[in-house]
Amino acid sequence: MHEFAICEQLVATVLEELARMTPPKRLTCVRIAVGGMQQVVPESMEMAFDVLTQDTPAEGAKLEMRRTPVVLDCRKCGWHGEAKPNLIRCGGCSSGDVQVVSGKELYLESLEVEETPNAECRTQN
Amino acid sequence: MEIKVYRNLMEVNADWAGRTRQLARQHGVKMLNLIGSPGAGKTRLLEAMVGALGTRFRFTVLEGDVETIRDAERLHKLGIPVSQLITGGSCHLSAQMVHAAYKELPLAELDLVIVENVGNLMCPAAFDIGEDAKVAVLSVTEGEDKPVKYPLLFQEAKAVVITKTDLLPHISFDMPACLDCIRQVNAKIPVFQLSAHSGAGMSAWIDWVASTAAGT
Numbered sequence: 001m002h003e004f005a006i007c008e009q010l011v012a013t014v015l016e017e018l019a020r021m022t023p024p025k026r027l028t029c030v031r032i033a034v035g036g037m038q039q040v041v042p043e044s045m046e047m048a049f050d051v052l053t054q055d056t057p058a059e060g061a062k063l064e065m066r067r068t069p070v071v072l073d074c075r076k077c078g079w080h081g082e083a084k085p086n087l088i089r090c091g092g093c094s095s096g097d098v099q100v101v102s103g104k105e106l107y108l109e110s111l112e113v114e115e116t117p118n119a120e121c122r123t124q125n
Numbered sequence: 126m127e128i129k130v131y132r133n134l135m136e137v138n139a140d141w142a143g144r145t146r147q148l149a150r151q152h153g154v155k156m157l158n159l160i161g162s163p164g165a166g167k168t169r170l171l172e173a174m175v176g177a178l179g180t181r182f183r184f185t186v187l188e189g190d191v192e193t194i195r196d197a198e199r200l201h202k203l204g205i206p207v208s209q210l211i212t213g214g215s216c217h218l219s220a221q222m223v224h225a226a227y228k229e230l231p232l233a234e235l236d237l238v239i240v241e242n243v244g245n246l247m248c249p250a251a252f253d254i255g256e257d258a259k260v261a262v263l264s265v266t267e268g269e270d271k272p273v274k275y276p277l278l279f280q281e282a283k284a285v286v287i288t289k290t291d292l293l294p295h296i297s298f299d300m301p302a303c304l305d306c307i308r309q310v311n312a313k314i315p316v317f318q319l320s321a322h323s324g325a326g327m328s329a330w331i332d333w334v335a336s337t338a339a340g341t
């Protein structure tokens with residue numbers, strides 16, 4: 001259940017980004033990218049996200065998770081490409097002497113926001 | 126309207142891990158992070174390492190547990206300096222948690238810090254705690270296919286310890302198949318097959334730990 005810990009960081013980051021927006025916006029969706037090697041259960045992430053955003057400006061927003069591919073660089077033959085599931089081997093020469101260039105990442109990609117109804121009032125004041 | 130942001134969600138954790146590494150560099154202390162299922166034999170392995178390591182290195186153990194301090198007490202009995210980290214329900218040690226304990230250690234008097242992470246094959250693998258090497262601890266009672274089921278750990282690890290080999294005659298564990306699974310996700314990783322009970326295979330493992338502690 002490290003989804004909860006990841007989500008704590010996610011929510012803190014989202015709230016930081018929201019607080020920076022002038023005029024304030026209403027958050028509708030949060031999109032994250034999760035590397036193919038990270039074992040993160042979407043349902044657990046969503047549940048943690050819902051719990052952690054309660055009573056915050058992010059409450060009610062949807063969480064969308066995009067899986068990003070595991071990409072390898074072969075040190076033997078120079079091949080560069082996507083790994084087969086659970087196989088960290090070169091797709092060209094089958095060597096195990098490869099570098100995982102991506103697939104372990106976890107990041108916030110984008111926020112979907114709407115203008116708040118009273119945003120204009122606030123900027124005028 | 127979509128607003129693009131690019132924020133690493135592991136940044137805070139990486140920051141804390143960085144602070145620990147900085148302290149470690151200042152004092153020339155290395156860190157191992159032992160990760161394995163509950164009951165894989167991590168504490169037992171540490172107990173078995175005491176005799177062999179004790180004279181070669183000055184080391185201490187940080188014990189990560191969800192609740193009890195039993196593992197720390199076991200090690201304390203053997204005279205190993207040990208600090209207990211209670212995660213209070215969390216399934217892994219965070220870099221911040223480790224740093225809080227790490228900075229209190231008598232670093233000037235140490236060569237090596239061994240962290241026993243919370244019993245779990247999945248979550249601790251995702252968190253850098255400032256270690257020099259993660260070590261995957263797998264027992265022969267767990268099944269050969271664990272490495273492909275939890276590839277991140279076996280990818281991240283710098284060594285694998287397969288424990289409880291004294292039980293091999295009594296169970297059906299296909300060692301070659303297990304080694305194959307490990308090699309599928311990490312072709313070059315060293316694997317140590319050992320029994321903490323009989324002592325078989327311990328010396329090769331101790332040599333690896335020693336060379337890691339020496340930074341070679």
Ligand SMILES: Nc1nc2c(ncn2[C@@H]2O[C@H](COP(=O)(O)OP(=O)(O)OP(=O)(O)O)[C@@H](O)[C@H]2O)c(=O)[nH]1
Binds near residue numbers: 162164243245289292
């Ligand atoms: N036969 C045999 N049993 C072992 C060996 N190593 C550990 N055990 C037994 O396995 C059980 C669990 O060992 P621990 O060392 O407590 O396991 P752990 O990985 O520290 O467990 P947690 O801290 O709960 O995650 C104990 O009953 C040990 O005696 C071994 O080499 N051979």
Ligand SMILES: [Mg+2]
Binds near residue numbers: 169196241
């Ligand atoms: Mg233990």
Ligand SMILES: [Zn+2]
Binds near residue numbers: 074091092
């Ligand atoms: Zn290749």
